[in-house]
Amino acid sequence: MESFVHKSVLLDECMEGLAIRPDGIYVDGTAGGGGHSFAIASRLTTGKLIAIDQDAAAIKAASERLAPLGDRAQVVRSNFSEISTVLDNLGIEKIDGVLLDLGVSSYQLDTPDRGFAYQSDAPLDMRMDQRKEKSAYAVVNTYSEADIKNILYTYGEERFAARIAAKIVERRAVRPIETTGELSDLIKSAIPAAAREGGHHPAKRSFQAIRIEVNGELDVIEPALRSATARMRQGGRLCVITFHSLEDRITKQTFAKLSTGCTCPKSLPICVCGNKPQLRIVSKKPILPSDAELTENPRSRSAKLRVAEKI
DSSP states (O other), X not given: OOOOOOOOTTHHHHHXXXXXXXXXXXXXXXXXXXXXXXXXXXXXXXXXXXXXXXXXXXXXXXXXXXXXXGGGEEEEESOGGGHHHHHHHHXXXXXXXXXXXXXXXXXXXXXXXXXXXXXXXXBSOOOSSTTSSOOHHHHHHXXXXXXXXXXXXXXXXXXXXXXXXHHHHHHHTTSOOOBHHHHHXXXXXXXXXXXXXXXXXXXXXXXXXXXXXXXXXXXXXXHHHHHHHHHEEEEEEEXXXXXXXXXXXXXXHHHHHHTOOOOSOTTSSSOOSOOOOOEEEXXXXXXXXXXXXXXXXXXXXXXXXXXXXXX
C-alpha cells in the first residue's frame, strides 16, 4: 500500500479558526493522513482529539501519525455523519470544536487501484469506505440513462450530461464498462472536439459526479453540521473546508439556517416557532488559500474555509 500523503489545506487558518483550548475536546471528522489532526492534538495538554475517517488507509496513516501524541488523540473508523454515535460510544457529552475537510484526498486520487482517477486505468471503484457495496461500476452499469444524466448534470455541472449518459448506456449494452480508462475514453468521445480543447480534462466533471453519488457525499453534510453543532459547548468552533461549489453552498446555507432565530412570518405579533440561533458566523466570506500555499500546493486552489461559533 502506498503511503497516505495528503497536504493539509489551510492548516494555519484552520488552527486559528478553531481557537484551540489546551484542555478542550476536538473532533477531526475527516482525518485523512492525520495532518490537521496532528496540528490540533499538538496544541492540547489535558485535552483530547477524536480523529474520524471512513477510509481504512486513512485510519492506518492517521494512527501512525498520531501515535507519538499518546492519549491526546484517538482514531475511530466511521463517517463524520455519525459524530454523535462516535461521541456516545466514547462517553463524551460535549466538545469544543469540529473540523471537516470535505471531498476526496490526494491519496485516494493518486492511488490508481482506488478507481478515483480519470488519468489511469483501474477497476471502477471510487468508494471512500470499501466496506460499502455500491461502487462506481454499479452506478455506470446499472443506473438508468435518466439517472446517470441527472447525476452528471447535478453533481458535476456537466453540460454534455445527456450525450455522456447516452454513450454510457449504448456501450454497456455491448459489454460492461469495467475500468476508469474505459469510462474516461468514453466520456471524451461523447464531448464535441471543440469543447475538449484547453481547460480541464473532459472526464473531470463526470468522475466528480459519479464519486459524489457513490459516496453520498452531499447527503451527509447538513446532518453532520447539525449534529456537530448540537454537541458543541458555547464558544466551540466549527470549521469546514470545501472544494467545489455544491459542498460550499450546502455549508453556507446550513450555517445560515443555524445562525437564524425566529422564522415566523412578519405578520405575526409574537414568535410562535421558538427558533433560536445556535451559531454565530465567524467568517462572513470564505477564507481562501494564500498565494504561498497555492504555489506550494496547487490542489488547494479551489479550497474554501468557513468558520462558525456555537452560541
